[in-house]
Amino acid sequence: MTEPLAVRELAAALDAADPLAAKRAEFDLDPAVAYFDGNSLGAPPKHVAGRLAAVVREQWGGRLIRSWAEGWWDAPVRVGERIAPLVGAAPGQVVVSDSTSVDLFKTLVAAVRANPGRDEILLDAATFPTDGYVAAQVARLTGHTLRRVPLDELSAAAGERTAVVLANHVDYVSGRLHDMAEGTAAAHRAGALMVWDLCHSVGAVPVRLDGCEVDFAVGCTYKFLNGGPGSPAFVYLARRWQETFDQPLAGWAGHADPFAMEAGYRGAAGVGRARSGTPDMLSLLALDAALDVWDDVDFAVVREKGLALGDFFFRCLDEILPGADVPTPRDHARGHQISVRDPGGEPVMAALHERGVLGDFRPPDVLRFGLAPLYTTYAEVLRAVTTLREVRESLH
Amino acid sequence: MTEPLAVRELAAALDAADPLAAKRAEFDLDPAVAYFDGNSLGAPPKHVAGRLAAVVREQWGGRLIRSWAEGWWDAPVRVGERIAPLVGAAPGQVVVSDSTSVDLFKTLVAAVRANPGRDEILLDAATFPTDGYVAAQVARLTGHTLRRVPLDELSAAAGERTAVVLANHVDYVSGRLHDMAEGTAAAHRAGALMVWDLCHSVGAVPVRLDGCEVDFAVGCTYKFLNGGPGSPAFVYLARRWQETFDQPLAGWAGHADPFAMEAGYRGAAGVGRARSGTPDMLSLLALDAALDVWDDVDFAVVREKGLALGDFFFRCLDEILPGADVPTPRDHARGHQISVRDPGGEPVMAALHERGVLGDFRPPDVLRFGLAPLYTTYAEVLRAVTTLREVRESLH
Numbered sequence: 001m002t003e004p005l006a007v008r009e010l011a012a013a014l015d016a017a018d019p020l021a022a023k024r025a026e027f028d029l030d031p032a033v034a035y036f037d038g039n040s041l042g043a044p045p046k047h048v049a050g051r052l053a054a055v056v057r058e059q060w061g062g063r064l065i066r067s068w069a070e071g072w073w074d075a076p077v078r079v080g081e082r083i084a085p086l087v088g089a090a091p092g093q094v095v096v097s098d099s100t101s102v103d104l105f106k107t108l109v110a111a112v113r114a115n116p117g118r119d120e121i122l123l124d125a126a127t128f129p130t131d132g133y134v135a136a137q138v139a140r141l142t143g144h145t146l147r148r149v150p151l152d153e154l155s156a157a158a159g160e161r162t163a164v165v166l167a168n169h170v171d172y173v174s175g176r177l178h179d180m181a182e183g184t185a186a187a188h189r190a191g192a193l194m195v196w197d198l199c200h201s202v203g204a205v206p207v208r209l210d211g212c213e214v215d216f217a218v219g220c221t222y223k224f225l226n227g228g229p230g231s232p233a234f235v236y237l238a239r240r241w242q243e244t245f246d247q248p249l250a251g252w253a254g255h256a257d258p259f260a261m262e263a264g265y266r267g268a269a270g271v272g273r274a275r276s277g278t279p280d281m282l283s284l285l286a287l288d289a290a291l292d293v294w295d296d297v298d299f300a301v302v303r304e305k306g307l308a309l310g311d312f313f314f315r316c317l318d319e320i321l322p323g324a325d326v327p328t329p330r331d332h333a334r335g336h337q338i339s340v341r342d343p344g345g346e347p348v349m350a351a352l353h354e355r356g357v358l359g360d361f362r363p364p365d366v367l368r369f370g371l372a373p374l375y376t377t378y379a380e381v382l383r384a385v386t387t388l389r390e391v392r393e394s395l396h
Numbered sequence: 397m398t399e400p401l402a403v404r405e406l407a408a409a410l411d412a413a414d415p416l417a418a419k420r421a422e423f424d425l426d427p428a429v430a431y432f433d434g435n436s437l438g439a440p441p442k443h444v445a446g447r448l449a450a451v452v453r454e455q456w457g458g459r460l461i462r463s464w465a466e467g468w469w470d471a472p473v474r475v476g477e478r479i480a481p482l483v484g485a486a487p488g489q490v491v492v493s494d495s496t497s498v499d500l501f502k503t504l505v506a507a508v509r510a511n512p513g514r515d516e517i518l519l520d521a522a523t524f525p526t527d528g529y530v531a532a533q534v535a536r537l538t539g540h541t542l543r544r545v546p547l548d549e550l551s552a553a554a555g556e557r558t559a560v561v562l563a564n565h566v567d568y569v570s571g572r573l574h575d576m577a578e579g580t581a582a583a584h585r586a587g588a589l590m591v592w593d594l595c596h597s598v599g600a601v602p603v604r605l606d607g608c609e610v611d612f613a614v615g616c617t618y619k620f621l622n623g624g625p626g627s628p629a630f631v632y633l634a635r636r637w638q639e640t641f642d643q644p645l646a647g648w649a650g651h652a653d654p655f656a657m658e659a660g661y662r663g664a665a666g667v668g669r670a671r672s673g674t675p676d677m678l679s680l681l682a683l684d685a686a687l688d689v690w691d692d693v694d695f696a697v698v699r700e701k702g703l704a705l706g707d708f709f710f711r712c713l714d715e716i717l718p719g720a721d722v723p724t725p726r727d728h729a730r731g732h733q734i735s736v737r738d739p740g741g742e743p744v745m746a747a748l749h750e751r752g753v754l755g756d757f758r759p760p761d762v763l764r765f766g767l768a769p770l771y772t773t774y775a776e777v778l779r780a781v782t783t784l785r786e787v788r789e790s791l792h
């Protein structure tokens with residue numbers, strides 16, 4: 001179809017005025033593809049492949065076992081410090097380790113242990129599934145009850161039985177942004193601890209973990225942080241909880257003196273206590289390299305562009321696909337994704353892929369379009385909506 | 397010092413006759429260094445750096461999110477199948493996932509759940525520390541008692557209260573090899589399940605998990621399998637336990653239909669049920685590449701050379717450092733390492749490092765020399781012992 005002239009010109013004007021336009025050249029992206037899945041797998045910064053090969057040759061090969069003492073062993077905390085500013089954390093509270101699922105298990109068990117005399121875990125009912133699976137296991141092992149509550153009712157649901165509340169900062173299906181300050185305060189008023197899952201918000205929306213007095217948080221690094229497929233997750237432990245953090249995956253890497261090989265566990269001082277086994281160094285150093293793209297970026301500009309891309313997505317829908325069923329909030333209480341319900345389901349997304357527009361599909365009927373301000377253009381947003389209309393016309 | 401002529405000539409003759417001599421050229425090793433820490437961090441096969449860079453450029457960059465459906469998602473099981481022959485496992489019983497510490501937690505909890513009505517976990521008292529830390533947490537969460545028993549007494553100690561026995565196949569300090577068939581049979585006679593930690597045996601000694609009717613095992617891939625620093629560990633689930641495997645880190649990657657995003661957990665059929673979160677793909681594919689070096693190798697030859705390197709190490713000690721205190725068994729009940737006690741402790745190993753002989757130190761007084769048959773030479777063994785004598789003479 002022909003794109004309406006007004007939005008085509010608007011896209012060009014917005015791209016021309018984009019203060020992040022030069023950033024796209026730092027990423028390895030096929031120019032034939034419009035990539036809308038940075039909310040699931042961020043694109044690789046161009047320098048990562050070479051940096052990783054150099055790590056293998058120079059650090060692993062060249063220095064061999066000596067590299068553990070020359071930066072590797074401390075890398076989980078060092079890389080955590082690079083993520084801390086992106087989540088509003090003062091230094092010493094973020095460590096990179098394991099997967100989100102595993103980190104959730106650690107923090108949930110530690111949270112219920114830190115809040116004894118209560119027997120309930122409250123969970124955002126719309127959570128990404130793994131959080132629910134893990135929370136159910138934690139409840140089972142600790143003798144707690146897991147109660148799933150719609151996000152809007154979480155704050156009111158927290159009560160005197162509630163040990164901990166677990167919620168997603170940005171909903172993975174709708175892209176809706178939850179109020180971290182309000183949710184955390186409500187949990188605290190009930191005497192509960194608050195754990196936030198930041199997977200869909202870190203690198204996209206402003207996160208103020210310290211400012212909201214959050215207790216614990218976990219997040220993933222392979223979405224908006226572009227750390228690579230399955231790159232290790234991170235844990236935030238508020239400083240006030242570190243000394244007593246009592247976690248179930250108490251492996252040797254979290255020990256106060258790991259190379260003393262003591263028979264008994266003594267947790268490390270600081271956030272390193274959230275570590276478990278030997279850290280996965282190649283993936284961690286790929287993430288370390290990928291984080292370089294943030295060094296010269298003002299996060300406020302990133303957020304502003306993410307919202308502007310979303311606003312323009314809505315504008316294009318209004319002009320090209322009026323009446324589209326969009327669960328993503330039109331106001332700015334959202335992350336960097338636009339979701340469109342389509343009764344055609346997964347085949348619609350497959351057809352978009354065939355036409356070079358790469359989003360993804362979430363059951364039962366949601367097409368997700370991630371907006372990565374570091375590389376997504378307004379022209380691509382227009383292309384996505386135009387192509388979606390073409391696909392709908394061809395399939396229906 | 398001057399090396400005794402006989403051992404110098406013997407080293408040359410042994411290297412000349414080494415059927416694996418050509419393998420060394422496949423590894424990226426500084427020729428000035430004699431590397432004896434392949435039992436802690438295996439050396440990189442030369443092709444890994446390039447393969448990993450290609451994964452970043454072609455799979456992550458070129459195919460982006462599509463790569464998950466084009467081989468990534470199934471890679472943990474596919475790479476597990478490559479490890480299976482090295483641990484005597486028929487197909488479908490090994491999966492690569494997480495760290496050894498995390499995998500131990502999964503298997504121990506699943507093992508005690510699979511053997512109800514018993515309240516004790518028995519642990520090899522000389523275990524690598526992380527196993528003990530994790531077992532203590534499992535005992536605490538499941539209401540079991542953790543009892544630490546010297547390795548030689550484990551079999552007799554298993555009784556009607558014992559739910560599970562956890563032991564190390566090769567002791568990380570002494571290099572001693574435990575009898576897997578006998579230990580497993582003793583656990584089974586007592587009605588207990590048997591979990592083996594293979595970290596120091598996989599890729600070094602013959603492992604017959606199926607043949608010994610082992611229930612569960614875990615192992616690491618960054619030692620003799622050369623997977624890279626902190627490369628992901630593996631879990632062996634005997635087929636008979638898979639259908640009921642009930643693990644605590646039940647994340648979305650172990651779900652029967654992960655992309656259906658179901659609110660309730662249903663474990664996958666098969667060994668994939670031991671997976672937890674999103675797999676760490678770059679590290680996993682580095683391991684995948686590294687495993688290529690085993691493709692054209694007869695494992696019996698690897699074991700034979702590992703023992704011969706050890707025998708030659710003893711011969712050199714006898715000639716050059718008679719009376720050395722060696723906890724490693726002189727008979728062949730050992731892995732591929734020789735340990736030497738030295739009252740000089742860690743400074744002795746530091747001095748060896750300065751002279752280009754890279755082993756490692758374990759408290760209180762053990763110098764460890766790993767023997768990696770794919771790249772260690774007999775001449776290097778002679779150099780290690782000669783250099784050790786020089787260091788001792790200079791320090792004492």
